[in-house]
Amino acid sequence: MTTDLQSTQPKTVDPYGKATPDLSTPRSRSIAGNLVRQRIRSVVKHLALIGLSLIMIYPLIWLLISSMKPNEQIFTDLSIFTTDLSLENYAxxxxxxxxxxxxxxxxxxxxxxxxxxxxxxxxxxxxxxxxxxxxxxxxxxxxxxxxxxxxxxxxxxxxxxxxxxxxxxxxxxxxxxxxxxxxxxxxxxxxxxxxxxxxxxxxxxxxxxxxxxxxxxxxxxxxxxxxxxxxxxxxxxxxxxxxxxxxxxxxxxxxxxxxxxxxxxxxxxxxxxxxxxxxxxxxxxxxxxxxxxxxxxxxxxxxxxxxxxxx
Amino acid sequence: MSSLGELRTIAKQTKAQKSEKRAKRTYRDNKAGFVFMLPWITGFFVFTVGPMLVSLYLAFTDYSLLQPPQWTGLDNFTRMWGDERLWKSLEVTFIYVFVSVPFVLALALAVAVLLDRGMRGLSFYRSVFYLPSLMGGSVAVAILWRQVFGYDGIVNGFLGLFGIQGPGWVAHPDYALGTLIVLNIWTFGSPMIIFLAGLRQIPDMYYEAANVDGAGKVRQFFTITLPLLTPIIFFNLVLQTIFAFQNFTQAYVVSGGTGGPSDSTLFYTLYLYQQAFNSPMQMGYASAMAWLLVLFIGGLTAVNFWLSKYWVFYDD
CATH class of the missing domain: 1.10.3720.10 (MetI-like)
Known part of the structure; x- marks a missing residue:
């Protein structure tokens, strides 16, 4: 368990980049816990950012896909996943x-x-x-x-x-x-x-x-x-x-x-x-x-x- | 230093100079200075000072471009007092500014703090969040917005997943302004970039010291990051407020130039444009309106500067 955590240690993203755990302090016993917490924090952060990115960029992607859909499909099928694309609208x-x-x-x-x-x-x-x-x-x-x-x-x-x-x-x-x-x-x-x-x-x-x-x-x-x-x-x-x-x-x-x-x-x-x-x-x-x-x-x-x- | 910071320094220096006796001094580069400044000086007088004076004069006249201006004294201003659409446009603009600017700043700051200090994927996220603010002013995005918030647009498509049938947001007097506020919030990327640069200026040693003292991330944010960032928050606040006041294109395109439905997106600038350039072209009245806008923006900026004494922390 401990080795496992240590092997992931270099990968954890510390938002401030500098704070290396100080093993000599009395707080060192909670270091394993800290690492887990840091990991979780990092994952949650990335999930939030990815979610926000999707919201931000979705309208633009939808615009791009819709521009290649036949007119009658644009609003009946709002998804961006379709294979029926053509450049006809552009012409x-x-x-x-x-x-x-x-x-x-x-x-x-x-x-x-x-x-x-x-x-x-x-x-x-x-x-x-x-x-x-x-x-x-x-x-x-x-x-x-x-x-x-x-x-x-x-x-x-x-x-x-x-x-x-x-x-x-x-x-x-x-x-x-x-x-x-x-x-x-x-x-x-x-x-x-x-x-x-x-x-x-x-x-x-x-x-x-x-x-x-x-x-x-x-x-x-x-x-x-x-x-x-x-x-x-x-x-x-x-x-x-x-x-x-x-x-x-x-x-x-x-x-x-x-x-x-x-x-x-x-x-x-x-x-x-x-x-x-x-x-x-x-x-x-x-x-x-x-x-x-x-x-x-x-x-x-x-x-x-x-x-x-x-x- | 930001442009506001520079102005502050100049004001300080001028104040300091007044107290001491000014020594007569010679300037090394008067001639070269004039030559290099010539385009700016010309532009400043022809496109800024001159028009400002003319506009001040027109504000007291009745002028429709076809006949020479007729001096009418304070008529334009008394007319404003009773102009219900003008009050409506002020209401719309103030709601837009006071709702969207805090949201933009809060979101920009929150995301900038999340993105700070060499995290993985930083440049990817930064690009994704910044891109909309570069496109946000374009007609294409305003057109897109009409459809996104239309009756059968993606917002209602999303709500439909939960069994909710949303209204046609853009066409509804209660929600049309809201869609424009959302559009402004969507462009939080540019203040975010400024925040990111500001965060980078905060010395690492403050955080190192705080770590040694055992301060948690939340505490560090409120005792280190936020105070040191206040000049930049202030800068963003002033500029975003000024820009939000002058928004035009989105309201024009989303409402088809009318400010509708029922004047719910009649931004002040849009109403000003209608007065000046729709027939009968009431350019005197529009000029008076423009000066009222200057008063509002100037007043609000002054209030911002005055309040800044109480919350902006200058490290000098």
């Missing part, structure tokens, strides 16, 4: 709207690409200034920049709309892309500031001694070293822009300019035809890029998020 959904779905995919991609380039350039410039330069009003502007993270954008919504209307930019991608080139996403500036601050000062001193100005310090030292922060920005921008609905709803009016998000709402409006299969299929199509971005960028997402929130 159907692709052409169910005014334009084939790739038009919307291309529109969304253009917006995403523009937003990424804009954010990368403008936010990294501002971040470099905040983190490395000594200029007047730096503290003030930094505080204001942080303040804009907390400001609800509804307060600028109507005037911005009027502005873009005056400029004749309605029903173009400009209102959704141009602001990104002017560093309006303060969240990313903050993320990059945090990152640049952590770079060793010696590098910059060496560069200065070699006669590098701020432009070269920015392009040749800062940018290459902050690639992880740039990657985080890229992936977050990708995900947020791809999933954005409010911006396109405001500014894109004609169906040939619609993004994927807008095209999907078309399925709801037309639900009298109750083509659920097609709607689910195109929903899946719209989620695939998000999922791929998540898989590729997981490491950066987790780190970036952590960095933005933490000491």
């Amino acid at each position: 159907h959904g692709w052409n169910a709207q005014l334009f084939p779905f790739h038009v919307y995919l291309i529109n969304s991609s253009i917006l995403v690409l523009g937003a990424i380039i804009g954010n990368l350039i403008s936010c990294s410039m501002a971040a470099y200034a905040f983190a490395r330069l000594d200029f007047r009003f730096r503290t003030l502007t930094f505080a204001l920049m942080l303040g804009t993270i907390l400001l609800p954008f509804h307060v600028v919504l109507v005037p911005q709309f009027i502005l873009f209307r005056e400029l004749g930019w309605l029903d173009t991608f400009l209102p959704l892309v141009v602001p990104k080139f002017l560093a309006t996403e303060a969240f990313f500036i903050f993320l990059m500031v945090q990152f640049i601050r952590s770079l060793p000062n010696e590098l910059y001193e060496a560069a200065r001694i070699d006669g590098a100005g701020h432009f070269r310090q920015f392009v040749q030292i800062t940018l290459p070293l902050m690639i992880p922060a740039l990657a985080t920005t890229t992936i977050f921008t990708f995900i947020w822009t791809w999933a954005d609905f409010f911006g396109p709803l405001l500014y894109l009016r004609s169906p040939e300019n619609y993004t994927v998000s807008q095209a999907l709402t078309g399925f709801i409006d037309a639900q009298s035809t109750s083509n659920y299969g097609a709607m689910f299929a195109m929903s899946v199509v719209s989620l695939i890029p998000l999922f791929i971005a998540f898989l590729i960028g997981q490491k950066f997402l987790v780190k970036g998020f952590a960095k933005s929130g933490i000491k």
